[in-house]
Amino acid sequence: MITAMGGLVIVTGGGRGIGAATALACASAGFDVCLSYRANEAAAQQVVAGCQQAGVRATAVRADVGVEADVLELFAVADRMGTVTALVNNAGIVAPASRLDDLSADRIDQMMRVNVLGAFLCAREAVRRMSTRHGGTGGSIVNVSSRAAVLGSAGEYVDYAASKAAVDTLTVGLAREVAREGIRVNAVRPGLIDTEIHETTSPGRLERLTPTVPMGRVGAPEEVAAAIVWLLSDAASFVTGALLDVSGGR
Numbered sequence: 124m125i126t127a128m129g130g131l132v133i134v135t136g137g138g139r140g141i142g143a144a145t146a147l148a149c150a151s152a153g154f155d156v157c158l159s160y161r162a163n164e165a166a167a168q169q170v171v172a173g174c175q176q177a178g179v180r181a182t183a184v185r186a187d188v189g190v191e192a193d194v195l196e197l198f199a200v201a202d203r204m205g206t207v208t209a210l211v212n213n214a215g216i217v218a219p220a221s222r223l224d225d226l227s228a229d230r231i232d233q234m235m236r237v238n239v240l241g242a243f244l245c246a247r248e249a250v251r252r253m254s255t256r257h258g259g260t261g262g263s264i265v266n267v268s269s270r271a272a273v274l275g276s277a278g279e280y281v282d283y284a285a286s287k288a289a290v291d292t293l294t295v296g297l298a299r300e301v302a303r304e305g306i307r308v309n310a311v312r313p314g315l316i317d318t319e320i321h322e323t324t325s326p327g328r329l330e331r332l333t334p335t336v337p338m339g340r341v342g343a344p345e346e347v348a349a350a351i352v353w354l355l356s357d358a359a360s361f362v363t364g365a366l367l368d369v370s371g372g373r
């Protein structure tokens with residue numbers, strides 16, 4: 124159990140799945156929460172209500188992380204709530220299973236725009252606020268990568284896997300860049316987690332791939348959220364640049 128924390132966390136893609144579980148876990152740990160979503164306002168507002176029930180302040184902002192103006196607006200809303208002390212770079216997309224020789228330039232561009240550009244833009248805005256170099260008081264960033272970065276996702280979405288490998292490198296490089304400026308930067312690499320994202324690729328994907336997980340089951344969003352909250356917390360005070368697999372051994 125993580126002891127109560129204060130501060131304000133931005134969780135991108137906090138309306139559903141891993142981001143929603145993370146927003147709620149952060150609220151339980153005492154963070155005020157500013158979450159973003161792309162389209163599903165009802166889901167986002169439900170998470171906001173859950174956070175508020177935990178006794179913290181919470182708000183939801185419609186903001187596409189792949190659009191710079193939206194990212195700036197997300198952080199402007201957070202600034203009005205208080206001092207941003209934590210960022211969870213969670214928003215991400217996959218696409219229907221495809222071989223690389225069938226990929227369109229538009230698809231690859233969109234994958235990189237959301238998963239890579241989005242993570243970079245949010246990290247940039249967080250560093251501008253948290254870094255002691257910019258007059259901030261420090262903070263913690265957790266990027267949501269994927270075991271796909273290591274496995275490569277052959278025959279499904281090599282573009283997605285490559286986007287997550289970029290998130291891993293962002294994590295290691297930025298961690299070293301700001302280590303003396305009061306900011307820790309880490310990543311979780313989830314394996315197969317039971318969320319709606321798999322509906323985008325192919326029906327029955329989770330069931331089909333469950334036997335490939337050494338623990339013999341898929342993970343719950345809350346199990347990823349617990350790892351994220353630990354990395355955000357002072358319990359992980361000497362942990363930076365870490366890529367933490369949350370994958371049941373896969």
Ligand code: NAP
Nearest residue numbers: 136138139140141161162163187188214215269316318320
């Ligand atoms: P999910 O259930 O599909 O939820 C995605 C969330 O991100 C939603 O709140 C969605 O908003 C938001 N979102 C999508 N595109 C966005 C954009 N351009 N700007 C802002 N928000 C956006 O996905 P998930 O399974 O929780 O995945 C969360 C993260 O974990 C992703 O980065 C994913 O790659 C990673 N991951 C997932 C798994 C897994 O097995 N589930 C495994 C490894 C890594 P709306 O609700 O408005 O649509």
